Amino acid sequence: MSIDTTKGVLGDATIDELKAGLRGTVVRPGDASYDQARAVWNAAHDKHPALVVRCAGTADVIRAVEFARSQDLLVAVRGGAHSIAGFSTCDGGIVIDLSPMKGAFVDPLRRRVVAQAGMTWADLDHETQAFGLAVTGGLVSTTGISGFTLGGGVGWLLRRHGLASDNLTAAQVVTADGRVVRADAEEHAELFWALRGGGGNFGVVTSLEYELHPVGPQVLAGLVFHPVAGARQVITRWRELTADLPDELTTMIVLTSAPPLPFLPEEVHGTPVVVLAGMYAGDPAAGEAAVGPLRGLGTPIADLMGPMPYTSMQSLLDPLWTAGAHNYFTSAFIEPSDAAIDALLRHHLAKPTPFSELHLHQLGGAFARVPAGATAFSQRGAGVLCNVIARSPDATGFDTHVAWARAAREDIARHGRGAMYVNFTGDAADDKVRASYPGAVLDRLVGVKDAYDPTNLFRLNQNIRPSTAR
Structure with a gap:
């Protein structure tokens, strides 16, 4: 199945307006840093996005989502750029690059950490191990925390403390309509359920809160x-x-x-x-x-x-x-x-x-x-x-x-x-998605998709298609 890209050519004035609303940067074809900005970990995916927005914070993510929606752009969301199936890049669309967002706050008394979504596991382990704490992380430390967690997250602490997603206690999410919501067991609880294993289908996760455990050093x-x-x-x-x-x-x-x-x-x-x-x-x-x-x-x-x-x-x-x-x-x-x-x-x-x-x-x-x-x-x-x-x-x-x-x-x-x-899953074909989620779980995920992304703006993932697109 082919994937559409842009519906038209972005003019300089349009892009300048986007830039003016950002604290981060915009990289375009022809810029000296374009090839570096478009590169992902898996060289099997050699894509050429129209724009890479390197976000400095949540406000930049909101602006990028609004811009993508207004210009009808295909959206790829990038954290650590390790998406094996190539979901963190695209041809002709916009890459919302979270990699500059690497802040973390560790609360050693509550054993919690709030981590921005651009962190890798090396980044997060560096912060949490300062307090003798950790959460289930990847087997390769250059992997980003966000995509890994949203899909489950298998690592060396799995049998002791569960998946990374099992230790997720809250997430900040920019939804398809540009809202910022906190999803946890009390607020947006159905979205919180879906984020723990449902992938990047429901919005751009800008920060993740994890429960930590004594580990090491x-x-x-x-x-x-x-x-x-x-x-x-x-x-x-x-x-x-x-x-x-x-x-x-x-x-x-x-x-x-x-x-x-x-x-x-x-x-x-x-x-x-x-x-x-x-x-x-x-x-x-x-x-x-x-x-x-x-x-x-x-x-x-x-x-x-x-x-x-x-x-x-x-x-x-x-x-x-x-x-x-x-x-x-x-x-x-x-x-x-x-x-x-x-x-x-x-x-x-x-x-x-x-x-x-x-x-x-x-x-x-x-x-x-x-x-x-x-x-x-x-x-x-x-x-x-x-x-x-x-x-x-x-x-x-x-x-x-x-x-x-x-x-x-x-x-x-x-x-x-x-x-x-x-x-x-190798790719995002429908049969792979069905093989990842039993029927009742998939139906429930579709309900969450309908509520938070009914137009399927976030479709570069193991896609849970909304009811209108099925």
Whole structure:
């Protein structure tokens, strides 16, 4: 389905009027900073917006939304610019860029933080860890907090404290008609319900308030690398052990290729491996007993599990996930049966590029204890989230890599109920949206969309179309 762009050409006088009402800046094609301003993390999306409005605060967001509506412009909202599906940019429309908005206020007594939507997880962890506090953040610290949270938010604190969205206590939102509302359990409660898992469908979130938890500064965390020959044994034993792991421990299996790093023997560089990753969100000394059985999954190539700062674990994978590569992520909630493990290993060994991966995120714990229907994020009963990642340094062969990821996902998804993680749907096709939200949840989300964005101004997302557009 093609996406419309502008209905006409924006004149200089019109843009000058926009600029006059901003504290931030406007970047246009031809400006020296245009290519930098339009770039996003995922180089698979090379778009050319008519305008990038770099907002300095909520007032600028209001002005940008009003301008977009008055000029009938396609709207992309950008926080950390990590949207895998490319929703944080567009051709011919306006990018409302929140990245300059990086303020945060931490209340250590109430264990709350109010964070502006342009922050990354590195930014927010820097502020909250000053008080020994944290909230569930991303696995790559350059990820923006806002899109990650609105779609759920899977991280190393998931089993101890739930998703990032489960810890959202309030949000400031600029709606499609330019209003500013506070959504929480008391005010705009239905909007608040929808924001916790419903994505960016309902307005521009300009700040997020989170509940914080004591974490760190030291945690027991890290990676254990195993040869691919032992992958079946590692995954099978991991599956058995995870049933009894304490909530403080969140783990993940990564089917990848060994990076060329000095702690790995040169002979395994670039070859398929299976990696156990995990973090114990408690006293590192107590974590040793919990992690111990996981160290016996097989005969490791390298065991890098040990005490480290929480912020180090949060950024541990950053060097492997820098901006500028081509990426396609898709997902399925599954149960790791023997047949599912067969499928995972089959696709791992068949991947056409060493940069592609399959991730198995352990769920359960606090994630599973959130009552059904309490938030728009709905897949609480699943045991494992499988993310299938196609990645290439450039465009060469990328279509082949994407085809591998899609085929792998379809095969692996048969070992679950077909549900997807809304942050990793690959694209915004209607079937992906339906796979992310059960029917009753989707119907309720449509009701919220009708109330706050009936014209579908905010449609660059995993789109919940309003009733008038269905």
